[in-house]
Amino acid sequence: MRITCPFCGERELGEFTYLGDAKPQRPVADAGEEAVYDYVYLRDNVAGVMSEHWYHSGGCRAWLKVTRNTLTHEISAVEPAAGAGAAKVGA
Amino acid sequence: MAADQANRLASGGLIDRSASLNFRFDGKSFSGFKGDTLASALVANGVKLVGRSFKYHRPRGILTAGSEEPNALVELRSGARREPNTKATTAELYDGLEAASQNRWPSLNFDVMAVNQLFAPIFVAGFYYKTFMWPAKFWEAIYEPAIRRAAGLGRAAQVSDPDHYDKAWAHCDVVIAGSGPAGLAAALAAGRSGARVILCEEDFVPGGRLLADGGTIDGLPASEWVARTLAELAAMPDVRIMTRTTLFGVYDGGTYGAIERVNDHLPMPPEHQVRQRLWRIVAKRCVVAAGAIERPIVFAGNDTPGVMMASAMRSYISRYAATPAKRIALFTNNEDGWRTAETAIAAGLQVAAVIDARPDVSPAHRSLASKGGFPVLHGSVVGVNGGKNGVRKISVSLTGGARAEVEADGLAVSGGWNPAVGLTSYHRGRPKWRDDIAAFVPDGAPPGMVAAGAANGAFGLGACLREGFEAGAAAARDAGRSGNVGSMPVADDEAFSLTPLWHVAGKGKAFVDQQHDVTASDVELAQREGFESVEHLKRYTTLGMATDQGKTSNVAGLAIMAAVSGKSIPETGTTIYRPPYVPVAIGAFAGHHRDENFHATRLTPSHHWAAEQGAVFVDTGLWKRAQWYPRPGEKDWLESVTREVNAVRSGVGFCDVSTLGKIDVHGPDAGAFLDRVYINAFSSLPVGKARYGLMLREDGIVYDDGTTSRLAEDHYFLTTTTAKAGLVMQHLEFCRQVLFPELDVQLTSVSDQWAQFSIAGPKTRDLLREIVDPAEDLSNEGFPFMGAREVALRGGLKARLFRISFSGEMAFEISVPARYGEAMARNLMIAGKPFGVTPYGTEALGVMRVEKGHVAGPELNGTTTAGDLGLGKMMSTKKDFIGRVMAGREALVAPDRQVVVGIKPVDKARRLRSGAHIIPKGETPGPDNDRGYVTSVCFSPVLDQWIGLGLVERGRERIGEIVHAHDPLRGEDYDVELCNPVFYDPDGGRQRG
Numbered sequence A: 001m002r003i004t005c006p007f008c009g010e011r012e013l014g015e016f017t018y019l020g021d022a023k024p025q026r027p028v029a030d031a032g033e034e035a036v037y038d039y040v041y042l043r044d045n046v047a048g049v050m051s052e053h054w055y056h057s058g059g060c061r062a063w064l065k066v067t068r069n070t071l072t073h074e075i076s077a078v079e080p081a082a083g084a085g086a087a088k089v090g091a
Numbered sequence B: 001m002a003a004d005q006a007n008r009l010a011s012g013g014l015i016d017r018s019a020s021l022n023f024r025f026d027g028k029s030f031s032g033f034k035g036d037t038l039a040s041a042l043v044a045n046g047v048k049l050v051g052r053s054f055k056y057h058r059p060r061g062i063l064t065a066g067s068e069e070p071n072a073l074v075e076l077r078s079g080a081r082r083e084p085n086t087k088a089t090t091a092e093l094y095d096g097l098e099a100a101s102q103n104r105w106p107s108l109n110f111d112v113m114a115v116n117q118l119f120a121p122i123f124v125a126g127f128y129y130k131t132f133m134w135p136a137k138f139w140e141a142i143y144e145p146a147i148r149r150a151a152g153l154g155r156a157a158q159v160s161d162p163d164h165y166d167k168a169w170a171h172c173d174v175v176i177a178g179s180g181p182a183g184l185a186a187a188l189a190a191g192r193s194g195a196r197v198i199l200c201e202e203d204f205v206p207g208g209r210l211l212a213d214g215g216t217i218d219g220l221p222a223s224e225w226v227a228r229t230l231a232e233l234a235a236m237p238d239v240r241i242m243t244r245t246t247l248f249g250v251y252d253g254g255t256y257g258a259i260e261r262v263n264d265h266l267p268m269p270p271e272h273q274v275r276q277r278l279w280r281i282v283a284k285r286c287v288v289a290a291g292a293i294e295r296p297i298v299f300a301g302n303d304t305p306g307v308m309m310a311s312a313m314r315s316y317i318s319r320y321a322a323t324p325a326k327r328i329a330l331f332t333n334n335e336d337g338w339r340t341a342e343t344a345i346a347a348g349l350q351v352a353a354v355i356d357a358r359p360d361v362s363p364a365h366r367s368l369a370s371k372g373g374f375p376v377l378h379g380s381v382v383g384v385n386g387g388k389n390g391v392r393k394i395s396v397s398l399t400g401g402a403r404a405e406v407e408a409d410g411l412a413v414s415g416g417w418n419p420a421v422g423l424t425s426y427h428r429g430r431p432k433w434r435d436d437i438a439a440f441v442p443d444g445a446p447p448g449m450v451a452a453g454a455a456n457g458a459f460g461l462g463a464c465l466r467e468g469f470e471a472g473a474a475a476a477r478d479a480g481r482s483g484n485v486g487s488m489p490v491a492d493d494e495a496f497s498l499t500p501l502w503h504v505a506g507k508g509k510a511f512v513d514q515q516h517d518v519t520a521s522d523v524e525l526a527q528r529e530g531f532e533s534v535e536h537l538k539r540y541t542t543l544g545m546a547t548d549q550g551k552t553s554n555v556a557g558l559a560i561m562a563a564v565s566g567k568s569i570p571e572t573g574t575t576i577y578r579p580p581y582v583p584v585a586i587g588a589f590a591g592h593h594r595d596e597n598f599h600a601t602r603l604t605p606s607h608h609w610a611a612e613q614g615a616v617f618v619d620t621g622l623w624k625r626a627q628w629y630p631r632p633g634e635k636d637w638l639e640s641v642t643r644e645v646n647a648v649r650s651g652v653g654f655c656d657v658s659t660l661g662k663i664d665v666h667g668p669d670a671g672a673f674l675d676r677v678y679i680n681a682f683s684s685l686p687v688g689k690a691r692y693g694l695m696l697r698e699d700g701i702v703y704d705d706g707t708t709s710r711l712a713e714d715h716y717f718l719t720t721t722t723a724k725a726g727l728v729m730q731h732l733e734f735c736r737q738v739l740f741p742e743l744d745v746q747l748t749s750v751s752d753q754w755a756q757f758s759i760a761g762p763k764t765r766d767l768l769r770e771i772v773d774p775a776e777d778l779s780n781e782g783f784p785f786m787g788a789r790e791v792a793l794r795g796g797l798k799a800r801l802f803r804i805s806f807s808g809e810m811a812f813e814i815s816v817p818a819r820y821g822e823a824m825a826r827n828l829m830i831a832g833k834p835f836g837v838t839p840y841g842t843e844a845l846g847v848m849r850v851e852k853g854h855v856a857g858p859e860l861n862g863t864t865t866a867g868d869l870g871l872g873k874m875m876s877t878k879k880d881f882i883g884r885v886m887a888g889r890e891a892l893v894a895p896d897r898q899v900v901v902g903i904k905p906v907d908k909a910r911r912l913r914s915g916a917h918i919i920p921k922g923e924t925p926g927p928d929n930d931r932g933y934v935t936s937v938c939f940s941p942v943l944d945q946w947i948g949l950g951l952v953e954r955g956r957e958r959i960g961e962i963v964h965a966h967d968p969l970r971g972e973d974y975d976v977e978l979c980n981p982v983f984y985d986p987d988g989g990r991q992r993g
């Protein structure tokens, strides 16, 4: 499997580290225990297309949002995390 | 003397008769020629018996001429290079080759275990499962040892492999598996289009079946066409033909695995060369032109040496000019099998008879028979009379019921052809059944892959060329190459007529899987016992589970299953196909990553200096760290470590702590960022100060700790533990990029950029004043405890100085650019000489941290909370941070949690051990009364006794209590006292002084 890093280009799987489902959003500070519990523990077991967090650990250290089909491993989209890269410099 | 090659034809074959090679098989000397395989050389020397079978130790010969061989498995080479289960049919002959047959004792001709045949009823399908039901004693004492001795496939070398293996990547537009007519045509079309092509051929000569079966292509004899094609391909700079290379698997994203047997054809690899190379080939498209495998017909005695696949017999005669028999009978159910009769006659051999299971034979073959003077018998082989010396007589049941006998010393068998559907099916694809050829063909393939030629069920030469050429052209086009493909090679298509025949009922064992000794009656028994699913059939009978993965047996096995269960073959279905297509040595997967190169080794900046000092090193992750520095006369590690601790506590010592993770945090929001990742506040930390920080995971459990300093308003310098250095960086980047992208902050890993030393002991300042520029104020007022700032060293080098203490002594940590690390160690030794400076290792570091009650890895063990570690008060209530909400859950703040406490044996002479369980006095040791355990221990020179830290239920409330330490692992029981975890200088006066 290979992932096309928006900063480094198409790179081999061994350069990346998998984290998991990119869908859960960290709740705001006063969201309460239930919401945080969901965020920390509850995950869908998707057979099909899902959005995942991958880290280009062997490359540019960008966190990526990868859209991958868990049945075929086909990757249909890769986008950098909101704060990836040095986007703020000169922005 | 080498025996003569009595069964070698006087001329012909793709062998180099000028290059005679000597070899030994089972200790006997033979000779062959360059271009031979071990199998063809054995055939040329009249050797028919090459091994004994797995379960029944039946005599076996050579069945095939390729990588599908189930029988002719040998131990190749000797000593450390001995390689069991090597297929004689693919092992290239070299001068001095040594091979030994397998599964026989004491000799191949006289095998004691052949009596297993008499016990055959107990070796039936499922015998392992059934015998497991027997009393355990009987199984262990008698049955298993007997089976282990009886069964097996060769012996491993038992010593380390002396050869090297390599791993490599290759990238191309089109990768092609196989160099038969379809593969060569595909390479031509793709190459002419301008595509970058890699063609993998497992044989050592390209050409596939053309090498044995010939034919006419573009009006040329096949051999000339192959030579012309190879020359054209060789002239293309972007086409690479890799012989001795098997494409064995397909992986995600167009990645293919291939194994190149670089030097297997030599006695040993030349100096500095590898034996095999594992290729990972990334290709935009793949053309599978892997051909087809001829399939046997199952009949009684079909495993007798001398029974051989018809196409294999042609290969031996045509390609190797070696004759497996003088008088050949052919048993076929299809037109293609007849080619063997043609080949035999052309080579001047006798054809005893052709037994054809079909109702009709073509007029051309009928006239061949009358010209050759042999009968055509309509019927089937029902038995073979022969033994270890080969076939003698063949019993035939004629259509209509009459019997006939044929005298012959070889029997060629053709049951049709099975396309090699492995590669196309490895992504859980299931092949589909085609009635017209009675075979499974690919039904789709992994993305980017297509099958062509015989691998796709197109058996005629013309069709192979056409499919291969078209597939090659399409693959190149899909890869964006649009050059002129030129003209397609053309040949006629042979007639293909087949009447399916899988199994002929008869008396005696009829083998489906010859390598695993699975018979037709085993398959029938499995069906009777309810194992009808092919996956169950496979596991119950072990059909297709040997090293050949059932290449010649799977389809026959499921055809027999279909027949007895009254289903069709497609209804019965196939098992799942899994790579690798051929066995691949584990050594090839490991490549150079073995022994000391199993993983990378990281050396601290002062490593070479420490090695000069005679340091004992310990592996911590990838790092080698100095554990202690033994001195002459010291009797053990404890004496050295105790000396180092005493030297620090009374004078001054230093230790390389560069392995800590180091991260520069820059930006206007750096403080706000750290507030969110640590439980305590960092935005309030003044410039020039350091603070101990604790991080939680989002589930509220402690993740890591370390000291973070504020070097400027917008610049913090953060340290992590050695173990978590990489993971904390990843975690912080996640927080920065994903969770808090609104913060203006950047992270830089500087772990490798800074060499860091801890300098500790009451004379630390004296030593530092020799190193640091005299203008720098190191007094308690000018550089107070937890101070942190950049300083100039004597000579002008800038360093970072931190007044932090892990040892509990007056101490600093000093960072210099990593390239000065070794010089720093040497300078500390020179400058510290007047103060008795002593380098200390990780053991002394550990002793002093236990004496001070500092927590480390054994306490930050992924189950403890800040409260458990006695650090609960650090948790800020004024801000949100990672893990805050979950850390407040009921069970994580329960009063009966196991918390860090000090532990010391009541008997001061007693050694305390990590892992001992804490049991209340008077209670019976056991899980119900287990109140915690000892996490860290050391011998404390200060207290002159063993002490430790532990995690104990309600530990802080129980200080002073005598409890029981129960250590079943070491068989020890003793009393210990729970105490304050800070054993040394509890009020911290020494580190502040």
Ligand SMILES: [Zn+2]
Binding pocket: A005, A006, A007, A008, A009, A056, A059, A060, A061, A062
């Ligand atoms: Zn990248």
